[in-house]
Amino acid sequence: xxxxxxxxxxxxxxxxxxxxxxxxxxxxxxxxxxxxxxxxxxxxxxxxxxxxxxxxxxxxxxxxxxxxxxxxxxxxxxxxxxxxxxxxxxxxxxxxxxxxxxxxxxxxxxxxxxxxxxxxxxxxxxxxxxxxxxxxxxxxxxxxxxxxxxxxxxxxxxxxxxxxxxxxxxxxxxxxxxxxxxxxxxxxxxxxxxxxxxxxxxxxxxxxxxxxxxxxxxxxxxxxxxxxxxxxxxxxxxxxxxxxxxxxxxxxxxxxxxxxxxxxxxxxxxxxxxxxxxxxxxxxxxxxxxxxxxxxxxxxxxxxxxxxxxxxxxxxxxxxxxxxxxxxxxxxxxxxxxxxxxxxxxxxxxxxxxxxxxxxxxxxxxxxxxxxxxxxxxxxxxxxxxxxxxxxxxxxxxxxxxxxxxxxxxxxxxxxxxxxxxxxxxxxxxxxxxxxxxxxxxxxxxxxxxxxxxxxxxxxxxx
Amino acid sequence: xxxxxxxxxxxxxxxxxxxxxxxxxxxxxxxxxxxxxxxxxxxxxxxxxxxxxxxxxxxxxxxxxxxxxxxxxxxxxxxxxxxxxxxxxxxxxxxxxxxxxxxxxxxxxxxxxxxxxxxxxxxxxxxxxxxxxxxxxxxxxxxxxxxxxxxxxxxxxxxxxxxxxxxxxxxxxxxxxxxxxxxxxxxxxxxxxxx
Numbered sequence: 001x002x003x004x005x006x007x008x009x010x011x012x013x014x015x016x017x018x019x020x021x022x023x024x025x026x027x028x029x030x031x032x033x034x035x036x037x038x039x040x041x042x043x044x045x046x047x048x049x050x051x052x053x054x055x056x057x058x059x060x061x062x063x064x065x066x067x068x069x070x071x072x073x074x075x076x077x078x079x080x081x082x083x084x085x086x087x088x089x090x091x092x093x094x095x096x097x098x099x100x101x102x103x104x105x106x107x108x109x110x111x112x113x114x115x116x117x118x119x120x121x122x123x124x125x126x127x128x129x130x131x132x133x134x135x136x137x138x139x140x141x142x143x144x145x146x147x148x149x150x151x152x153x154x155x156x157x158x159x160x161x162x163x164x165x166x167x168x169x170x171x172x173x174x175x176x177x178x179x180x181x182x183x184x185x186x187x188x189x190x191x192x193x194x195x196x197x198x199x200x201x202x203x204x205x206x207x208x209x210x211x212x213x214x215x216x217x218x219x220x221x222x223x224x225x226x227x228x229x230x231x232x233x234x235x236x237x238x239x240x241x242x243x244x245x246x247x248x249x250x251x252x253x254x255x256x257x258x259x260x261x262x263x264x265x266x267x268x269x270x271x272x273x274x275x276x277x278x279x280x281x282x283x284x285x286x287x288x289x290x291x292x293x294x295x296x297x298x299x300x301x302x303x304x305x306x307x308x309x310x311x312x313x314x315x316x317x318x319x320x321x322x323x324x325x326x327x328x329x330x331x332x333x334x335x336x337x338x339x340x341x342x343x344x345x346x347x348x349x350x351x352x353x354x355x356x357x358x359x360x361x362x363x364x365x366x367x368x369x370x371x372x373x374x375x376x377x378x379x380x381x382x383x384x385x386x387x388x389x390x391x392x393x394x395x396x397x398x399x400x401x402x403x404x405x406x407x408x409x410x411x412x413x414x415x416x417x418x419x420x421x422x423x424x425x426x427x428x429x430x431x432x433x434x435x436x437x438x439x440x441x442x443x444x445x446x447x448x449x450x451x452x453x454x455x456x457x458x459x460x461x462x463x
Numbered sequence: 464x465x466x467x468x469x470x471x472x473x474x475x476x477x478x479x480x481x482x483x484x485x486x487x488x489x490x491x492x493x494x495x496x497x498x499x500x501x502x503x504x505x506x507x508x509x510x511x512x513x514x515x516x517x518x519x520x521x522x523x524x525x526x527x528x529x530x531x532x533x534x535x536x537x538x539x540x541x542x543x544x545x546x547x548x549x550x551x552x553x554x555x556x557x558x559x560x561x562x563x564x565x566x567x568x569x570x571x572x573x574x575x576x577x578x579x580x581x582x583x584x585x586x587x588x589x590x591x592x593x594x595x596x597x598x599x600x601x602x603x604x605x606x607x608x609x610x611x612x613x614x615x616x617x618x619x620x621x622x623x624x625x626x627x628x629x630x631x632x633x634x635x636x637x638x639x640x641x642x643x644x645x646x647x648x649x650x651x652x653x654x655x656x657x658x
Contacts (some may be wrong), residue, residue: 006638008594011645013562013588014504019496020512030517032491035520036484042527071482086491201467347535349470350493352613357472357534372469406467413471421475422534425466 095144096137096454097160108140112448120144120159142450145458160450165338165441166233169371170204170393170405171197171378173330175304177212179223181331186390196328197390203428204393205405207309211326215242215267216305218298221329227303233334236302239282240272241295245323249294256287257321269321270295274306274400305332308401311439328402335371335394340364344441346434347424354434355426358441365419372408374418380410396441403440473536477529481635487526491519494537498544501612507561514551518544534619542622543614545604552600559592590646597644602637605630 020028099108099116099197113136120134120142133145144159170185176193178185183195192210200208212220218240226237243249246264252272262268271285283292300306309326311318320323340361347357360368375392384390391407406425408417417423425437471479473490480487498518503511521543522536529539576597587623595603601623608619616634620627 006591006641006647008611009587009591010607013592015613016556018508020499020503020515024512025495028495028512029488029491030518031516032519033485033488034524036480036487036523039524040484041483042524102519186520240644258495348537350497350537352497359532359534404467406469408469417469417471418475418479421478421531422472423475424470424472424534426470429467 011328013285025027052297056195093144093146094454094456094458095146095159095452097142097144097450098453099140099142100449100451108448113140113142116448116450117142129301141453160452164233164399165341165398166334167336167340167368167371168330168334168395168397169375170395172374173333173395175220175224175329175331176210177216177220178211178228179220183378183392186378193217194390197392199405202310202312202403204407205310205328205402206312207326211309211328213266213323214240214269214306214320214325214327217327217329218242218300221300221304222298224301224304224329224331226301227331229303229333230332231303231335233332233337234302234305236277238272238274238300238306239276239279240298240300241270241282241286241292242267242298243270243290243295247294249290250288252290253321257319260324262323266323267296268323302360303332305330305397306400307395307397310402310404330395334366336360336367340367341441343422343436346431346438349424349426353426354429354431355424356429356434356438356441357422357424367424369416370418371416372413374421375408376410376413376416379408380414398440404437471598472534473652474529474531474534477526477536478531480507480523480526484523486517487523490522490536490540495519496539497612498540499535502544502548503610505607506551507547507557507558510554514544514547517547521547537612538614538618538621541608541614541618542624545608545622548604549600556596559596562588562592564589569593587647588642591641593646594641594644598640602633602640605633605639606641609634 072442099113101108117134117136129158131147135143137143171186172181174182174196176185176190176196177181182193182196185198196210198204198209199206202208243253245262245266247267250262250268253268270287270290272282276282276285282297286292307328307330308320309328341364342359342361344358346357347355349355371394375394379390379392382390391409393405393407396403404425473493476486476489495515499511499515502514506514518540522540533539598606604623605619608614608622614622616627616630619630623630
């Protein structure tokens with residue numbers, strides 16, 4: 001008898017179809033409230049037990065599937081460049097990183113180092129390099145050997161990046177095609193704004209529901225003025241270059257990125273993306289045989305961000321260069337960053353369904369209450385039919401991909417969600433998708449910094 | 464992805480209830496149904512209302528001692544309910560005997576398909592119920608928190624106030640004894656063993 005069988009036997013044995021009788025439930029609830037009224041002061045407290053340090057929680061989820069866990073972190077790297085290994089004879093690369101603590105991960109533990117190795121392994125895989133070796137060296141170093149890399153600079157730049165997690169007030173930051181924030185257009189029920197706010201079949205932030213192509217998103221984003229503020233999650237500008245659908249340049253780019261060619265009448269990404277922060281980087285990013293003259297350059301200035309729509313499957317998120325991939329444009333005023341949250345983990349909601357819970361730093365708890373309060377007040381102001389209130393949302397993005405855009409129920413939380421006890425994102429999760437989201441959040445919440453301490457090119461390996 | 468929403472956690476509710484006692488009702492609304500089902504399965508509907516209600520009264524009284532680092536309060540609540548069940552061992556024993564009787568073979572309804580499994584289960588279930596009643600109390604609590612409350616090992620450790628290693632050994636022992644009890648192992652396993 002295996003383990004599941006004996007549990008099933010016990011469950012079958014004592015199956016209880018009926019829940020509590022409504023009148024008994026009402027009685028019990030009233031008794032509790034009466035008891036609470038008569039005995040308002042907590043009894044026998046040894047004082048409040050504060051949450052334990054998030055650090056110990058680092059051990060919770062590292063053993064989970066690295067491929068699924070890290071694909072999102074790495075996808076934009078791969079998609080942006082989509083580069084494959086260079087031709088034989090292009091030489092190899094050896095990079096040595098030293099892991100350094102971050103405020104979120106003050107001690108570089110074995111678990112943190114192993115997680116960084118997994119992150120790098122996935123990134124390398126997405127670079128398309130076969131036969132790479134990634135291993136730890138001593139207590140805090142990671143050696144990455146790539147047997148053949150044509151785009152050495154790219155590999156060097158991307159392999160050691162730190163994952164980036166941001167929380168935004170969705171409607172306040174998302175821009176409608178007219179360039180105005182969605183929130184400002186909801187009272188007037190401007191259809192494009194409502195579509196972005198309420199989303200399509202997959203909910204807000206997903207493909208459909210007001211999302212646009214990368215070209216349209218970047219074009220809109222590039223028209224926004226520079227807006228520098230402490231709440232910017234990223235500094236500097238981002239560079240993109242697009243070609244005309246059906247052109248030889250687009251065909252070359254499609255081959256290079258490993259995506260379908262953009263049809264006539266549309267545009268294709270030739271080079272650049274969220275990680276390209278200079279015009280020179282844009283040029284070095286062009287696929288071979290494609291010249292600057294064949295492309296149209298856009299610069300997204302600081303204060304605006306282009307985010308990929310929530311992938312339906314984190315393990316196979318669409319590539320940024322794929323002409324069918326969908327995007328949103330947001331003002332870059334992040335309410336919280338990765339270091340504001342702690343201990344993201346898969347949990348269970350009250351109905352027994354999987355969900356994702358996490359805690360906050362003291363500052364994060366305050367910011368969370370503040371942003372969810374703003375969101376709830378906006379929801380209450382907008383109202384809508386009781387059966388279908390115009391719920392407002394916040395968005396969570398990891399490495400430029402929206403990973404979830406949950407709503408705030410303004411009736412239950414009219415003044416926002418008190419972040420001091422953490423928060424949970426609930427609704428429509430499977431155990432796997434909840435676990436995946438928890439890992440995505442963890443990747444952004446518990447990063448370590450990888451300082452490159454050595455780089456050398458190695459001769460091409462004989463085949 | 465379907466519509467998702469953000470909620471406060473149980474520990475947030477409990478912290479809030481320290482200043483605003485009525486806020487504790489949110490914890491009741493979230494968990495009462497599941498706690499009721501758990502105690503009902505163990506001690507029967509006759510006493511489930513009383514036990515479930517008492518669980519929340521005790522939880523309310525003890526809320527200042529709650530470890531706010533535990534975002535999900537269900538292990539804590541199941542732990543309180545499990546403690547309460549100890550005062551009702553006779554009711555629980557009666558319940559398991561009743562299950563054993565109710566699980567006896569009841570004819571051939573449901574067609575011939577799967578009849579073997581049903582007969583198998585109907586033979587094994589009374590034996591399992593009887594074996595369960597003979598387990599050590601702490602082992603039975605661990606096993607039923609796993610099987611009926613769907614808690615994982617860490618949550619059972621929180622509910623019963625012992626280290627995870629102890630939970631593991633209790634569960635191993637409980638399962639070994641359950642499986643070793645006459646009539647509990649599935650027919651196929653018995654045949655294999657007797658070869």
